[in-house]
Structure formats: structure tokens, C-alpha cells
Amino acid sequence: MPAKIVAICNQKGGVGKTTLVTGLAEMFSQVLELRVLVIDADPQYNVTSALGVEQPEFTLNDVLAGDPDQNQKIMPGVAADAVMLAGDAWQPRMTRDESYPALHLIAAERNLATRERDSMIARERRLRTALRGMVDEFDIVLIDCPPSLGLLTVNALTAATHALLVTEPRVSSVxxxxxxxxxxxxVQENLNEDLVPVGVVINKVRKGRSDQTHWIEQVHEKWGDLVLDPVLSDRELFSKAQAAAAPLRSYGSAANPLRDDLEKLARTIWNGVQL
Known part of the structure; x- marks a missing residue:
């Protein structure tokens, strides 16, 4: 079965995409026992750091720059050259195929921002071409998009089978x-007619905030059944885990409420992308 490629995106920063991507990656790999590839398409490389990878030798920037000996042409499947293991802490204790560790990464770096200025023909399709064929080694691919509507985000959406939107309940994020x-x-009209929105995740929710309640209602009113349950609480543990480059399971029972919510989301998303 071809891999499902999910682009996780929002136009605004600060909505908690990194914690959502790493949290879902943990659930898909360690709970659902899927073969997972995370692609960090954000030049801030927060997902790369959070997954325990420092100073990668070959990154998404190198992939999208193309082959210097072929006039910067992208060779189909070349993204395989950039795939690396996530940090040891992120690997499942047991997988259905012990010879194939379940969580892999294509890392980002700050110079990835230069790809926003690319002017090559079919520049919006470079990531799609680079992933062609090689993603079938995985069950699901998660692409962390930058907080902008530039060329990197368009590349991610053009390569994806599904889009997962994430917001927090405040006006700028909505x-x-x-x-x-x-x-x-x-993108659906011009580049990728098969792209399907899989849902909207409401993140960083704090109990008792009347202003947040208003914006949560606005999201439900506009997006209806696409809004996924449960919402994710704004918990300090998310930030601690990201800073420590550690999965939530490292925090024992203190992380159980967050892990439970993320597992429900992961199962809902996995069921949705298989329809």
C-alpha cells in the first residue's frame, strides 16, 4: 500500500506544530507500530532538534537543491539519500519488523530558507519528485511545514496525500x-487534485479561558466535522519534552493524559487517511 503523506500546516507560527508532529510521530511509531518518516520542511529545524538529531550531514535543503552535475535537476526518489534515524530515545522498544526501526527523519537546516527563492521550472513539484517511490518504504509520512505560505509549504502540499491543519484558539491563528x-x-486546483484535508486539530487549549471558548466555537462553526477530537491542552510537559529532545513516554505517568489524547488523535488520523 502506498504511504500516506500528511502535511501539517498553518499560516501562523506559535500554534504548536512541532509538539504535534513529534507527538503524533511517537504515537504512530510506538503505539500503532507503523513505519514512520518525519520530514522537517521548516528552516527553523525545530522538529529535527526535538527528534534528537544535531548537525545532519545531508538535509532536505540538499535534496531540493538538486544534482549540481545535472543542472540542479531533481532525480526521482533522491530523498532516500537524506533519510536518517531519529534519536535513540524515539525508537520503539518493539516493532513488527525489528530489522527496520520505525521512526526516521529527513532533517532541516537554516539554509533551507534559501529554497524559497528557487526559480527552476516545476519548482513547486521538487519535493514530490524527490519522494517518488522511496516513501513506499513507510506507512505514514509527516511533513512539518513552515509557518508561511511560501514555496516550501506549497512543495509539501503538492507532495502530500492529506493536509492536517493545526490552530490554537486565538484570532491570528484562526x-x-x-x-x-x-x-x-x-494547490488542489493547480498542482495536486488528490490532496485531501484530513482534519483540524485545536491545540494549546487552556481551561476556563472565555476568549478561547469563543474561537473554538468559531472553528467548529466553519469546519464542522473536520474538527478532530480531542483538543490538546496547553501543557508545560510538551515544552519540556521538546527541549529535552525526548518522547512523552520518558515522563512516565505524568504524561499519560497527553499521550492518551495524542493516541486518540493518531488513531483518528490514521483511520481518516485510509478512507
Missing amino acids: EGLNEIATTIGE
């Missing part, structure tokens, strides 16, 4: 959600 939805529509 506006960013609407803007990325417009971009998804344009």
Missing part, C-alpha cells in the same frame, strides 16, 4: 487557518 485553507484549494 485567521491563519483560513488562509492555509485557501492555499490548499489553490
Whole structure:
């Protein structure tokens, strides 16, 4: 079965995409026992660091730059050259295929930002070409998009089978959600007619905040059944785990409420992308 490629995106930063991507990667690999590839398409490389990888030798920037001996042409499947293991802490204790560790990464670096200025023909399709064929080694691929509507985000959406939108309940993030939805529509019309929105995740929710309640209602009103349950709470443990480059399981029972919510989301997303 071809891999499901999920681009995780929002126009605005600060909505907790990194913690969502790493949390879902943990659930898919360690709980659902899937073969997972995470692609860090954000030049801030937060997902790369959070997954325990420092100073990678070959990154997504190198992949998208193309072959210098072939006039920067992208060779189909070349992204395989950039695949590396996530840090040891992120590997499942047991997988269905012990010879194939379940969590892999294509890392980002700061110079990835230069790809926003690429002017090659079919520049929006470079990631799609680079992934062709090689992603079938995995069950699911998660692409962490940058917090903008630039060329890197368009590349991710053009390569993806599904889009997962993430927001927090505040005005700028909800506006960013609407803007990325417009971009998804344009990508569907012009570059990737098979792209399907798999859902909207509401992140960084704090109990008792009346202003957040208003924006949660606005998201439900606009997106209806695409809004996924449960919402994710704004917990300090998320930030601690990211800073320590450690999965939530490292924090024992203190992480159980977050892990339970993420597992429910992961199962819902996995069921959704298989329809």
C-alpha cells in the first residue's frame, strides 16, 4: 500500500506544530507500530532538534537543491539519500519488523530558507519528485511545514496525500487557518487534485479561558466535522519534552493524559487517511 503523506500546516507560527508532529510521530511509531518518516520542511529545524538529531550531514535543503552535475535537476526518489534515524530515545522498544526501526527523519537546516527563492521550472513539484517511490518504504509520512505560505509549504502540499491543519484558539491563528485553507484549494486546483484535508486539530487549549471558548466555537462553526477530537491542552510537559529532545513516554505517568489524547488523535488520523 502506498504511504500516506500528511502535511501539517498553518499560516501562523506559535500554534504548536512541532509538539504535534513529534507527538503524533511517537504515537504512530510506538503505539500503532507503523513505519514512520518525519520530514522537517521548516528552516527553523525545530522538529529535527526535538527528534534528537544535531548537525545532519545531508538535509532536505540538499535534496531540493538538486544534482549540481545535472543542472540542479531533481532525480526521482533522491530523498532516500537524506533519510536518517531519529534519536535513540524515539525508537520503539518493539516493532513488527525489528530489522527496520520505525521512526526516521529527513532533517532541516537554516539554509533551507534559501529554497524559497528557487526559480527552476516545476519548482513547486521538487519535493514530490524527490519522494517518488522511496516513501513506499513507510506507512505514514509527516511533513512539518513552515509557518508561511511560501514555496516550501506549497512543495509539501503538492507532495502530500492529506493536509492536517493545526490552530490554537486565538484570532491570528484562526485567521491563519483560513488562509492555509485557501492555499490548499489553490494547490488542489493547480498542482495536486488528490490532496485531501484530513482534519483540524485545536491545540494549546487552556481551561476556563472565555476568549478561547469563543474561537473554538468559531472553528467548529466553519469546519464542522473536520474538527478532530480531542483538543490538546496547553501543557508545560510538551515544552519540556521538546527541549529535552525526548518522547512523552520518558515522563512516565505524568504524561499519560497527553499521550492518551495524542493516541486518540493518531488513531483518528490514521483511520481518516485510509478512507
